[in-house]
Amino acid sequence: MANTSSRTLRLLSLLQTHRYWPGEELATRLGVSVRTLRRDVDRLRELGYPVEANRGVDGGYQLAAGAALPPLVVDDDEAVAIAVGMQAATQGAIPGIEESAIRALTKVVQVMPPRLRRQVDALRAVTVPSGFGQYAGPPPLEPEVLIVVAQACRDSERIEFGYTGHGAAATERHVEPHRLVPLGRRWYLVAYDLTRHDWRTFRMDRLTSPRRTGARFAPRKLPGEDAAAFVRAGLKERQAGYAVEVVVHATAEVVRARLERWATIEEIDAGSCLVRMNTDSLDWPAMALGSIGAEFEVRSPPELITMLAEWSARFGRAV
Amino acid sequence: MANTSSRTLRLLSLLQTHRYWPGEELATRLGVSVRTLRRDVDRLRELGYPVEANRGVDGGYQLAAGAALPPLVVDDDEAVAIAVGMQAATQGAIPGIEESAIRALTKVVQVMPPRLRRQVDALRAVTVPSGFGQYAGPPPLEPEVLIVVAQACRDSERIEFGYTGHGAAATERHVEPHRLVPLGRRWYLVAYDLTRHDWRTFRMDRLTSPRRTGARFAPRKLPGEDAAAFVRAGLKERQAGYAVEVVVHATAEVVRARLERWATIEEIDAGSCLVRMNTDSLDWPAMALGSIGAEFEVRSPPELITMLAEWSARFGRAV
DNA sequence: GCCCTCCGGTCAGTTTCTGTCCTAAATTTG
DNA sequence: CAAATTTAGGACAGAAACTGACCGGAGGGC
Numbered sequence: 001m002a003n004t005s006s007r008t009l010r011l012l013s014l015l016q017t018h019r020y021w022p023g024e025e026l027a028t029r030l031g032v033s034v035r036t037l038r039r040d041v042d043r044l045r046e047l048g049y050p051v052e053a054n055r056g057v058d059g060g061y062q063l064a065a066g067a068a069l070p071p072l073v074v075d076d077d078e079a080v081a082i083a084v085g086m087q088a089a090t091q092g093a094i095p096g097i098e099e100s101a102i103r104a105l106t107k108v109v110q111v112m113p114p115r116l117r118r119q120v121d122a123l124r125a126v127t128v129p130s131g132f133g134q135y136a137g138p139p140p141l142e143p144e145v146l147i148v149v150a151q152a153c154r155d156s157e158r159i160e161f162g163y164t165g166h167g168a169a170a171t172e173r174h175v176e177p178h179r180l181v182p183l184g185r186r187w188y189l190v191a192y193d194l195t196r197h198d199w200r201t202f203r204m205d206r207l208t209s210p211r212r213t214g215a216r217f218a219p220r221k222l223p224g225e226d227a228a229a230f231v232r233a234g235l236k237e238r239q240a241g242y243a244v245e246v247v248v249h250a251t252a253e254v255v256r257a258r259l260e261r262w263a264t265i266e267e268i269d270a271g272s273c274l275v276r277m278n279t280d281s282l283d284w285p286a287m288a289l290g291s292i293g294a295e296f297e298v299r300s301p302p303e304l305i306t307m308l309a310e311w312s313a314r315f316g317r318a319v
Numbered sequence: 320m321a322n323t324s325s326r327t328l329r330l331l332s333l334l335q336t337h338r339y340w341p342g343e344e345l346a347t348r349l350g351v352s353v354r355t356l357r358r359d360v361d362r363l364r365e366l367g368y369p370v371e372a373n374r375g376v377d378g379g380y381q382l383a384a385g386a387a388l389p390p391l392v393v394d395d396d397e398a399v400a401i402a403v404g405m406q407a408a409t410q411g412a413i414p415g416i417e418e419s420a421i422r423a424l425t426k427v428v429q430v431m432p433p434r435l436r437r438q439v440d441a442l443r444a445v446t447v448p449s450g451f452g453q454y455a456g457p458p459p460l461e462p463e464v465l466i467v468v469a470q471a472c473r474d475s476e477r478i479e480f481g482y483t484g485h486g487a488a489a490t491e492r493h494v495e496p497h498r499l500v501p502l503g504r505r506w507y508l509v510a511y512d513l514t515r516h517d518w519r520t521f522r523m524d525r526l527t528s529p530r531r532t533g534a535r536f537a538p539r540k541l542p543g544e545d546a547a548a549f550v551r552a553g554l555k556e557r558q559a560g561y562a563v564e565v566v567v568h569a570t571a572e573v574v575r576a577r578l579e580r581w582a583t584i585e586e587i588d589a590g591s592c593l594v595r596m597n598t599d600s601l602d603w604p605a606m607a608l609g610s611i612g613a614e615f616e617v618r619s620p621p622e623l624i625t626m627l628a629e630w631s632a633r634f635g636r637a638v
Numbered sequence: 639g640c641c642c643t644c645c646g647g648t649c650a651g652t653t654t655c656t657g658t659c660c661t662a663a664a665t666t667t668g
Numbered sequence: 669c670a671a672a673t674t675t676a677g678g679a680c681a682g683a684a685a686c687t688g689a690c691c692g693g694a695g696g697g698c
Contacts, residue, residue: 004685005327117384315608351687352689
């Protein structure tokens with residue numbers, strides 16, 4: 001405990017939790033002389049962490065932004081927040097960061113004491129998943145499943161799991177996991193199937209109770225170039241999804257203010273514009289159209305027309 | 320660079336990025352003998368980080384979950400993911416973790432190199448905010464504002480900002496920030512106003528361009544017990560919000576499957592149930608009711624009835 | 639039973655660390 | 669402008685540690 005490296009770590013932690021510290025206080029907290037504290041600060045600086053110092057009255061030390069990221073010293077609550085947030089992110093709440101999020105998530109979860117994992121589980125139960133419309137979109141994925149598989153990928157460890165293929169019966173698989181690929185709003189696992197002796201793509205939401213076997217393997221080379229390309233190539237079933245096209249009788253400006261983030265909007269004339277969006281679920285285009293508060297006509301898909309007619313009738317009966 | 324503590328940190332980092340390492344490889348990477356590596360591992364264990372070791376063929380070291388959280392060694396992408404995720408979390412995407420999220424966020428942002436901050440900003444632009452219906456709910460809050468104020472709270476640093484009170488003119492404030500309180504779906508700042516010489520509560524979404532003055536202060540004691548209580552007491556304007564109550568003619572089971580997470584469902588009889596939810600925006604109850612696909616009657620609020628009638632008419636004309 | 643890997647003791651030489659001086663430099667305050 | 673405060677950093681000596689080399693042991697997998 002009286003170690004130098006431990007102290008350096010504690011110093012880093014102090015600098016992260018409270019930005020500004022006078023030298024004397026830091027020295028007292030760490031139980032060393034001020035001179036040694038200065039040396040510790042020097043050490044941190046040599047390691048690339050930019051500790052800034054102010055002289056004079058009310059001087060002190062603070063950690064600035066540097067070229068490299070220092071290790072994050074987080075407390076329990078913060079770790080839970082990160083874990084829960086990263087779980088949400090892997091579910092597509094924030095497009096584009098799914099992969100980084102799953103890596104961060106495995107790191108946090110790996111070192112998390114059990115009591116914190118329980119907190120995370122408890123919080124997950126009350127969490128609003130990603131966007132709305134999610135529940136009608138892809139089936140929600142157990143974060144637990146994702147984490148186990150991600151860890152196995154990272155550590156080159158064989159896993160077994162149950163898999164229910166497209167309309168097929170449930171089978172038991174034994175594979176060497178290679179990469180996890182987020183595509184569209186789904187996760188896919190690229191793995192070498194040890195029973196079929198070939199590379200396969202598995203949809204993560206069809207995969208149940210993965211178990212780590214503890215057996216490690218030397219990673220094979222994937223035949224294609226890229227795991228993502230491999231998944232795309234193997235995707236026979238096209239993304240279902242709907243391409244929605246609607247003419248809204250309102251100025252493009254008004255429509256943009258509401259839908260800019262979720263749809264592309266083209267102005268037709270001063271009083272109307274064309275709204276396009278791609279979506280798995282028709283529920284939220286309906287909601288979007290309702291909430292704009294303007295007249296509109298649906299160009300496609302026909303399913304949306306049917307659905308709106310049905311909603312209209314039902315809403316009419318309800319009020 | 321050849322330091323012991325630096326090496327210990329690097330070892331910790333290695334153990335976090337790739338779970339399983341043979342001792343020899345670790346030793347080579349760290350540039351020390353195997354014996355010294357073993358001593359380093361011992362050091363980590365003494366610091367409370369449980370490094371497990373496997374003997375025999377294919378043996379190696381791995382980091383397990385322990386009692387304490389080790390410093391998280393994250394790479395650039397992961398840091399960006401954490402920052403973006405925590406920003407979303409502070410906006411109420413995941414109820415209950417706002418405060419921890421803002422603390423984690425300030426920690427990450429504080430040490431983040433500028434190039435990564437730019438990435439975070441770029442990602443924020445394309446981010447779908449928290450839940451849908453958000454855009455009709457509370458005005459979105461600039462994460463930048465939240466971060467600046469949170470840092471100032473943490474570091475006991477005076478700030479200045481513009482504030483547009485409830486129906487009042489814009490004023491310039493100079494305060495000693497005390498605490499940030501998430502309440503409902505909004506953030507409030509409890510601070511000592513240096514012009515008015517009294518404690519005040521500020522709604523964060525009405526606060527513009529906060530500037531850190533660099534002047535630190537000795538924290539005063541808040542008169543009441545709790546910052547959260549102080550905010551609640553000062554809240555004259557009640558949360559607008561709607562309490563939605565709807566009878567749905569479907570089995571409770573079916574409705575639960577769809578709405579369990581966002582609403583409370585009470586069974587009335589075998590064929591109908593009562594759905595309650597609280598929301599700022601009526602759009603998404605409408606969408607939820609539409610997507611269930613069952614008949615229903617609205618009990619309250621009257622605004623929902625009006626809105627549904629209007630939607631019904633408009634949908635009818637559209638198809 | 640054999641091989642591979644981690645485990646930990648001992649020892650000597652070297653390095654580093656620490657506290658106590660000291661002076662210098664920067665910055666705020668009066 | 670001077671005083672006070674606070675970081676910066678050199679010198680030094682003693683204590684503490686770290687390191688590599690060597691060793692026999694122990695546990696796991698084939």
